Amino acid sequence: MKLINRTIHSSMNHIITIGKNLAVVLLCVLALACKDDKAVDGTALTLLSYTPHEDDNIPTEGVIELTFSKSVRQAPNTDITLNGTPVRVIITDHVVRAHYSLPLADHIRLLIPEGALTDMDGAQAFSGLDLNLPVRVEAHPFDAIVDANGHGDYTSVQAAIDQAPANATQPYLIFVADGTYNECITIPANKPYVHLIGQSREGTRIQFLLNRVQWKDPATPKPEGWEWSAYNPDYQAKTGLTSANEAVCLVLASDFHAENLSFVNLYGARADVYGGRAANGQADALMTRADRISLYNCRMVSYQDTWWVRNNQSDRWRGLNNRNYADSCWIEGKTDYLYGNGNLLVERSTFFNVGTSGNVMTAGAHFPGTAWGHIMRGCTVDGLPSANGTTFFGRPWQQEPVAVWIDTRCKVSLDPAGWMDMGALPKVYGEYGTTDAEGNPVDTSRRKTTFAVGGKQVPYPGNIVLDAADAAKYTYDAIITADDGWDPRSYYTDKHLPAPAHVALDGTTLTWDGLNRAVCYLVFRDGVLLGQTTETTYTVPSADGTYTVRAANKYGNLSD
Helix, strand or coil, X not given: CHHHHHHHHHHHHHXXXXXXXXXXXXXXXXXXXXXXXXXXXXXXXXXXXXXXXXXXXXXXXXXXXXEECCCEEECCCCCCEECCEECCXXXXXXXXXXXXXXXXXXXXXXXXXXXXXXXXXXXXXCCCEXXXXXXXXXXXXXXXXXXXXXXXXXXXXXXHHHXXXXXXXXXXXXXXXXXXXXXXXXXXXXXXXXXXXXXXXXCEEEEECCECCCCCCCCCCCCCCHHHECCCHHHHHHXXXXXXXXXXXXXXXXXXXXXXXXXXXXXXXXXXXXXXXXXXXXXEEEEECCCCEEEECCEEECCECCEEECCCECCECCCCCCEEEEECCEEEECECCEEECCEEEEXXXXXXXXXXXXXXXXXXXXXXXXXXXXEEECCEEEECHHXXXXXXXXXXXXXXXXXXXXXXXXXXXXXXXXXXXXXXCCCEEEEECCEECCCCECCCCCCCCEEEECCEXXXXXXXXXXXXXXXXXCCHHHHHHCCCCCCHHHHCCCCCXXXXXXXXXXXCEEECCCCCCCCEEEEEECCEEEEEECCCEEECCCCCCCXXXXXXXXXXXXXX
């Protein structure tokens, strides 16, 4: 046993000695490796390449990418700027990226001061960069021109829509010249991103005579208006309608945008202004049934049910939080003429009331789970003299109606009650900052605070007159931008172009100064469309007349 123990002990000594030697070797290797890692690279830090280049089509939003000769970092307490504003750059090894969104810019200037970038050791500083790139968007004419005078690709708006691609991810631009287009139009569900741009709100009119009257029992007398119903087989045969034509403009696709147009249902429209019948009955000018739908400087006209924000189908709760946005529009009618469900924000628009009594501007039918409902901000309530004192904010149609009016200017006075009964209890009814035509606060002391439900007057549970804190939550960012960043205002405000300068005529050659952010130009003589071009010259038929040129941005919005 002693011999064995001595043998084992001797062996253990050898193992320990080998282990110590191995550890020393490993420590030496590690030290050398660390020494190599800490070796200073004395080569200069240089810029190898960058994109985009000065000659590229450079948009107003994108990424500038810089590639360096070795890995870099930003030095502490330094600023890199884009158009004079500090920007956070993203650095991955030897690549530096600067993201930008400068919708009003005509140039993109990236300024990197000397020493703002260094190599990883901080031993070599970059000498600096002043990169000034001119914004130059890719030229792109309107995809379709509609002109009743034959100066475009089509004389029918629907014909142009029919040629729009399915499942698009970028705007399909359709320009509609001034004229009267007697047709119903439909934006199919598989054709998103149709942008319908008119020449002028008053001059570009899409109109039709129809209603949604139904006659299901032949044993009963024909209902009033059946002669012009979209459900009448005789009227369908005469006009080419089907029962799906429930509005002059039916939008089934997302990301639809319209500007400078009028949608007029002649069944309900006033006779003296629009040549309509001024008839009572369901006669929609516009029906929207999808998400991310926007209108700017448009006119919707009828008598009853002018605009239906309709987001349920076959009694299933479908699209209850779809978003609609209207800015600087004109909405005209008498009975429930903005109604339905979904989320809708109307800003800086006019509600024009044409009835002699009981003018009701909204009628909500919002499903449980609706985030916002129908919100009106900074709008004007106007109308015929007969609407004075006979106008109401709304009445609760079905489910859990929501209607909020903020900073409303009343050029015709409201009925003191402000609201009417219809059969449901509102979830949210409210107003804030209502004034008369001169800007004086209106008396809200007699506002309605109970609503008829099941034959009984039920107290409204909320505040019918909101305070400032409640009103402040109804913002564009909350209702429209939401989680996906949808920003329809940017189509026509941030990216609005100035009128082309120095328009001149030499013989029959028209010239003007180009705009970097213009995708194309429309040429008019005495207000009548001649054509479009992506150049800054156009050959006109004669030297006679007054010529104007309007530039278009990538969303179709036109300069003045």
